[in-house]
Amino acid sequence: MFYPIQLLADWLTYSVFGIVPKTLLASAVNFFIFDTFKIIILLLVIIFVVSFIRTYLPPEKVRLFLAKKNKLTGHIFASLLGIITPFCSCSAVPLFLGFVEVGVPLGVTFSFLVASPMINEVALVLLIGLFGWKIALIYIISGLLIAIISGLIIDRLKVEHLVADFVWKHSRLNNTALIIKMTFKERLNYSKDYALDIVKKVWFYIIIGVGIGAWIHGYVPADFLAQYAGADKWYAVPLATLIGIPLYSNAAGVIPLVSALAEKGVAIGTTLAFMMAVTALSLPEFIILKKVIKTKLIVIFASVVGLGIIFTGYLFNAILK
Secondary structure, three states: OOHHHHHHHHHHHHHHOOOOOOOHHHHHHHHHHHHHHHHHHHHHHHHHHHHHHHOOOOHHHHHHHHHOOOHHHHHHHHHHHHHHOOOOOOOHHHHHHHHHHOOOOHHHHHHHHHHHHHOOHHHHHHHHHHHOHHHHHHHHHHHHHHHHHHHHHHHHHOOHHHEOHHHHHHHHHOOHHHHHHOOHHHHHHHHHHHHHHHHHHHHHHHHHHHHHHHHHHHHOOHHHHHHHHOOOOOOHHHHHHHHHOOOOOOHHHHHHHHHHHHHOOOOHHHHHHHHHHHHHOOHHHHHHHOOOEOHHHHHHHHHHHHHHHHHHHHHHHHHOO
């Protein structure tokens, strides 16, 4: 799906900029170019599609439909949808915007935001190959529970006021009578203008977030992580979680590092806690989200998910001794 973007990143890195391949600088620059283009394109496409659909589906109808459903069911569906949409944490942000603006409750939206980067079918297959189906199944179930419980907690906290005003502004402007009268061309123009407007608001945060992630991706060696997260101490799980947060990768990308940690004797719970932190709690994601939600909500989100990851890590270490 993103192969043309990778070709563009390779061409710019090695041909245009003349950076020597297989160096730390090349790795960082290539990562930065690829992910910047990927996230901006995803943002444009997803927001355009969601906005176009929304012109036929006023938010109030969505809210009324969801109000008839059991709250737990909404979180389960959102988490399962996250599993089958294997986005990295930063790429899930456009869908987060679309979900909120179409009337999906904030807690349910966060359940998706946690599950999408943390769990996917590629990670499942790789985990089965490395650790066996039992570990893979436990990882999937634990990730699903973290996503559901995190969303339920955020739902109960009533933190809608911590979402940026411009996110709600477009939802409030969607008057049913006005939408019904729009022509097909008007719907296309509305969706295009809205997608461009969102990108104008968040592009700077995307560049900063991906830039930090690219530097870490290129310059932080795997041995550093193994050295400080590898000791089987009582603090190994929270330390592995904290080390994982600044990193940025999808589940499939981090599994080779997870395998290396396991080979060095790191407890499986500590290893999986690190993997969950890398995929579900990335610093670049927080920087991009900063334009969409207030810092307090980012801290709440990170704390709830982080505590769930730490608990799971300790649980795995206790069960899988």
